[in-house]
Amino acid sequence: MPAMKLRSPFMFSSAFVLLAILFASYFNVVIRTDADAAEDRFHALVALGAPSIAADHGERAISLSLKAGADANDVAALKAQVAGAQTFAKNYSRVSDLLLDALITDWGQELPPTDRLDLEDQLARAYLHQGDVEKAAAIYASFLELAGDAVALPNDTRISPVAKQYAARLTEAGDAFLRTVNHAQPREVKGATPEHILASASQLSDLGGFYATRQGHEYTAAGLLAAAYEARKRVLGGDHQDTVQLTLMLGPLYSRMGRLQDAEALYLDAFHAQERAKGANSPDLSLYIKLLAGIYERQERYTEAQALYEHMRGLFRDAFGAQRYAVNRERDRREYINRPVSQHFPVDDTYSPNDLVSAAEYFVPTAKGPNIDEMKLRLAPDHEGDALEDNLPARLAQLIALCRSESGQSISLRSGYRSFSTQRILHANNADKGTVTPAGVSEHQTGLAADINVNNRFMRQSDRAYQCFEENAFRFGFILSYPPGNDYLPTADSYEPWHWRYVGIQTAQLYREAGPYNMPQEFLAALPCYQERAASGIFPTAGEVDLCLEGRHERLADAGEPASAQPQRENQDPARILNESAKGVAKR
């Protein structure tokens, strides 16, 4: 039939194409309108304060837009907004999916830092709601690095507002962590491989270290550190130094929380680990013995504490002989490398060291231009030693080199010598006085102190580099000047894990082995007493006050105001105060 000929295959196909075009454009219009309508509904409901209902419309708007050909980048902003609504609806797994999608797009990558940190914070909280502590920890650990020095100096005017926001978000997240981690029963850290588990453990330990220094966050800190400790113990074993490091962070926390039995168990583990690593007769054990004995004394278990002290005395005698420590009978110790410096023992405003050298010349890595004053340190040579090696900057360079290779972190000198007037200007210029020590009270004026940077920010207790300093600094003559809970500066809490100070090898070793735990300034003030005690082999007795520390309050009170603030009277002479010496020994 001729009519049939007209319906050629060509006609069929063109008709089909035409129909398809009509069909597509019709539906396209409908889809566009629908997606826009859904998005409008979404925004209206959010504005009305009904985000949970809004969430459904938002989701519809996303899927309609995608069907209409929008790509991930086009819907990223909407996804981030819908995630906010889903948070109210408590659909946390959806929240994390939406935010992850949005953050990996170009849109997400190009967000201003404050907007991006806001979304990342929401994402981490969604993970915490799902019980995924590891993923949340990964995000907040990155905040910790981005916060840089805002962690150590949250109110310092010189630090960028974005860095401060990272630190503030971290502090706020403490409560969210607390709901998810149980400080009494450490969670098992999950991970696909041992490497993943260890990476999570490091993040948990970094965060635990952060919360440990924040008042009111002890339980969060304990939960995070305990999880990290158990994970490292499981993967690396209890004897590994990374595991032992955590006992030194978690133990003091348990002790503060009154969990003395848990602290005891930890310190025992650490003690035995060190015993295996360093030998039963190593004087390096004294730190762990002191910690353990301190716990026994708090529990009034004096017999056990006494047994430990006897053990320590044995180590001390065997390893060195009591005569190792010459008694320092000098009268005036003001210029000495081992003089104390604190609000109770101020430095004269006229004092400046006469042997300052550029630290870089002794191969100390410096954070600032090597020739500025702040990058100088005292030479403080051992007079009978090698002129190039046996001095302060050379030893600091050796310590840094050792810890750089042990930790893999970059370590540098951030601040060394600061004159009285520099310190005064710094203090006066800083709106928040709490972050800068007043002139006359700073060890930096002596040229003996070194603030240490790790990865270009202040060193932190959770750094592997810090762990290395904690274990080795004394061998190079350095001690930590401002341990947790000290009262050396006028501000309330002046824990400074970055501030290391040279006192000479002999004094640093005596402090480590026989000095009071975490009381460096008291130790230095009573140094002649400790030296005499060491020379005559007398060691502390459990349950009794340390005789060398007896009367320290009266001595400290005597010190009065910084020397610059008022004329020195007879009873305020620092020399007399510094040399109040062998009182304890005389009484014995």
Ligand SMILES: [Zn+2]
């Ligand atoms: Zn310092």
